[in-house]
Amino acid sequence: MRAVIFANGPLSDPQSVHTLLQPEDWLIAADGGAQHCLALNIQPDVIIGDFDSLEQHALEQLRQTGSELIPHDRHKDQTDLELALLHAQSQNPQEILILGAIGKRWDQTLANLLLPALSELSHVRIWFVDGHQRATVLHSGDSLEIEAQPGDVVSLVPIRGPAQGVRTHGLEYSLDGETLQFGSTLGISNTMLGHSASVAVESGVLVLFLSRSMDDRQNKEVS
Structure with a gap:
């Protein structure tokens, strides 16, 4: 099984997302990453985070159409993407693909790219994908x-x-x-x-x- 996580950063080539996805992929939206799913008419299996980057009506729309919601307190110690990654690895996927992790803020982008260095994530191949570029650890x-x-x-x-x-x-x-x-x-x-x-x-x-x-x-x- 492969997990695909939608983070809240921009997608440099949104129309290419459908070509990346496979029918059996497990789709996770990290908070505002669910907006990408809505824009691309993709139903995420799970939405996780403190939901501070997602309009309530959008959240309710996705819940009603089948997405599982996993809320966290906004005073949490991890970013929404870290929570999504840890949730994904708990299901022992063979690979994790992350979209929308390269943003305008340098601190968040660097923190995102370093997440796979966590020891608890060392057993799974994690790929960041953004247009013509990929990264892994x-x-x-x-x-x-x-x-x-x-x-x-x-x-x-x-x-x-x-x-x-x-x-x-x-x-x-x-x-x-x-x-x-x-x-x-x-x-x-x-x-x-x-x-x-x-x-x-x-x-x-x-x-x-x-x-x-x-x-x-x-x-x-x-x-």
């Missing part, structure tokens, strides 16, 4: 096979200290057991050589960013 001993297009950009950013024993295959600049120091830009702006690549880390935590190349975007727009 690799934990100690983790490895990932990437399927993309030649020329697509892959960046590796260590968090929570250095990432050691970083190995890549299928990228223009290969890493063979390297250490990426926290704050270093050594892992920025690598590129896919073909349609597949791999990244592994022995210890530490890495954020992996995957961005579609400009040439690939232009080709898709023309076609």
Whole structure:
């Protein structure tokens, strides 16, 4: 089972959302993320949060059409997205997709991207998706096979200290057991050589960013 979470940030390409969704997906709206569901005529299975970003009539409309509501006090210690992620992982999904997590506020965007670094979320693959860009987190001993297009950009950013024993295959600049120091830009702006690549880390935590190349975007727009 795959969980898909709608956060309250903007969607850079709303019309592409339907192409991402699968019939068996479990859909969760983190508070105001339910507005995206309404705009796209999508029925979320669950709406979770303090409901301070959602009009009462919209909430009632979704409740009446079958959404489960999980309210939280507005003085809670977690963001709505963190609550949604923890609720999703409690059902042991194979993968979690997050939409609308990249917003205008830098603090919230950074906090969102760091959520998968939580130890209780380390066993599930979490992907942030925003238009032509994706991001995920690799934990100690983790490895990932990437399927993309030649020329697509892959960046590796260590968090929570250095990432050691970083190995890549299928990228223009290969890493063979390297250490990426926290704050270093050594892992920025690598590129896919073909349609597949791999990244592994022995210890530490890495954020992996995957961005579609400009040439690939232009080709898709023309076609």
